[in-house]
Amino acid sequence: MEYALDAVDITKKYGDYTALNKVNISVPKGSVFGLLGPNGAGKTSLIRIINQITIPDTGMVKLHGQPLAPHHIADIGYMPEERGLYKSMKVGEQCIYLAQLKGLSKSEAKSRLHYWFNRLDMEGWWNKKLQELSKGMAQKVQFIVTVLHQPSLLIFDEPFSGFDPVNANLIKDEILKLRDDGATIIFSTHRMESVEEMCDHIALIHKSNLVLEGRLNDVKQHFRDRKYAVSLICSNQEESFSRIPDHFQPMKLQLSGLDNTLDFQIRIPESVEVPQALHTLTQLGELTHFSEVIPSVNDIFIQTVDQHG
C-alpha cells in the first residue's frame, strides 16, 4: 500500500514529561485517517510534529516517502482545534495573506478564493472584518484557509465544532470530496459517530503511546467478541429470559419495541457453535431478530482506554 504519511518511532519529551513515546503511524494515501485518543494523550503533539511546528526528539516523519522538509509545508493543510484568525483584518485580505504564506501567488489565491466563496455561499464577506462574522461563519473561512493551497495532506482537528448541523454536513461533504479528489485526510476528533461515518483507518493514542492502529474494519473485526442481539416473541418474558443458559451471559435491553417482545444481548462462548446457539434460542419463543453486534468505535475507544489504564 502507498502511504501519504509515515511517522516512525516518534518520541517527544517536554522536560521530564513524555508527550509521545515511540509512536509509529502510517496513513495510507487517499484515506480518511482517524487520530483518536483521550484529552492530553499526545495527538496535538503528533500533529504539531507533522506540521513541523515542533521537531521530534527521535524518529522521523516521511511525507510521500520523503523525509519531512521545510518545502513540505505547502503540501500540508492544517486546521487547528483552537481556531484563530486575525480579528481586525478583512476576510479577503487575510485569506490572501495566509495563502501567500503557504506559497500561493496573490492572483492564484484570489481566483481560488472566489471559487470557494462562491461555493460555500460566502460572497459579500470579502471586505468584512473577521470580528463581524459569527463563529460558524469564521469556521468556514478557516476551512477555506486550510484547503486553499490544495495540499495533498489535510489535517483537521475537531473540524465540526462550532458548526450547526447543516454546515457540519456541508463541511463533511467537502472533506469527503477532497478525499475523492486524491487528498489524504487526518482527522482528529472526539465525536465517535463522525469517525464511524467518515474514517476508513484509525489510530488510538493513549498516554503518549500508540495502542491501536489499522483499517477500521480490521479493528472492528479484531474487537468482535461473539456478541449478538436477539429479539424473541414470547408469552412470558420473565420466564423466557430466565431460561437463557447462563454461559450466554444474557443482558436484557430496556428499549423493548412491543409488549410481547423480549430484546436482549448474549455473548456466545467459544465452545458453542453459532447455529447451535440459534437452535437453543428458538426453543424459547419465536425468534424475530438475530444479529451480531459489531463493536462501535465508541466501545472500542472506551474498552481500549480502560484496558491500558
Added chain:
Amino acid sequence: MDKLWLIIKREYLNKVRNRTFIVMTFVSPLIFVAVALLIGWLTSMNSDEARKIAILDMTGQDYAALFQSNERNEYIPLEQVSEEAAIEASKQADYYGLLVLEAGPLGLKRMSFYSDDSPSSGFLESVENRINKKATDNRLIYEGIDLDVLNKSRVNEELQLQKFTGEKTSKVSGWVKIAAGGAAGYLLMMFIIIYGNMTMRSVIEEKTNRIIEIIVSSVQPIYLMVGKITGTSLAGITQFLIWIVVGIILMGVSTVFFGVDAFQNPVNAEAMMQAQDASKIQLIANDIAQLPLLKLVGCFLIYFIGGYFLYASIYTAIGAAVDNETDTQQFMLPVILPLMLAIYVGFFSVMDNPHGTVAVIFSYIPLTSPIVMLMRIPFGDIAWWEIATSMLLLYLSIIGVAYLAAKIYRIGILMYGKKTSWKELYKWLKY
C-alpha cells in the same frame, strides 16, 4: 525570504493603518504644542497676583527706595517699629514676606528675609544685589571715593565664547545642548517603550486568538518574530519621519510669520530695548543650527532601530511567555529598569560631564547606549570611532538577545494555560 517580506508588510500596514497610529502621529505634536502653550499660560497666570512684601528699614539710608512696586511684587515700607512688631504685623496682614535691614556702625549690618514660603533664588539674588550695591556705594562715599570716577573706570567686558574653529556661541549654548540631548534621549525611550509594547501586544494577540498555529505551520517562528519586529519598527520610523517633516514645515512657517515680525519691525520702544537681546536670540538660533542636527537625526534612527530591536526581542519573548497582558507585569521591571537608568545617567552624568567615566561606560552598554550616547552627541566632539564602537556593540548584542528571545518565543507561543515563571523561561532556553 519572500515570506519574511510578506510578514513585514502585513505587520507594517496593520500598524500604520490603525486608527490609533494615525491619531498619535498627527495629533500628538499638536497636543505637545498645546501643552507647552498651556504651561506657559498657566505660569503667567500663576504670577498674576502681586506678592506683598513688607520692608523694615532700620538703617535710615532709605533702602526701601530701591524697591519699586511692580505687577509681580508690591513693596510696603513699614514705619519705625521693632523687628518683632514688624513680624507680627506681616503675619497679621498675611504678607508674602518681610525684609528687615538692621543698622550697624557702617550703615548696613544685617539683612533678613522672613517668609513661610521658599522664595526663588533668582528673587533673593536680585534683592541681595540691589542692597549690596547701594551699601557698597555708601561705604565708598564714606571712604571719600568719587563714584563717578569709579563707575567710569569700571571695565565691563563680556566673555565672547568661541570654538577653536572660530564659530561664535552663546553662553546659553550648554542649555541648548542639554535640551537637544534630553529631548532626543527621552523621545527614544518613549519610542522604545511604545513600539516595544505594541510588538508585545501583537504577539499576545496572535497567541490568544490561536492564529499562531496556522502561521507557524506555514513559516518558521523566527520569521514571524523577525518580521513582526521589523514591520513594527518601520511603523515607528514612519512616525518619526512624519514628525521631522511636520517639524520642518512648522519651523519654516514660524520663521515666515514670527521671525520677520520680530527682527524687522521693532515698532515699540520695548522691542528697541530688546535689540541687543535680538542678537542673543540670533546666537541661540545659531547654536541650534550648529548642533550636529543631521548627525543627531541619523544617529537617532540608527540607535532607535538598534535599541528597538534589542528591547523588542525581549518584549516579544515576554509576550510569548504569557497568556494575557495582565500577566506581563512580573517581567516588565527588567525592561523598564535599564531604560530609566539610561535616562538618569543621561540627565545627570552626561549633562554634568559628557566625557566622564560613567557617561562613557553607559554609552557603550547596549541596553543603555542608545539613549546615553544620543544625549552625548549634542555636546559635540564625540569621536566617530566611539559612536561606531557603541553601535557595533549594540548590534552584536541584538543577535545574542534575539537568539535567546527566539528560543523562548518558539516555545512560549505554543504554551497555553500555564502561568510562566522565571524558572520556566530558563528551562525553555535549554530545550
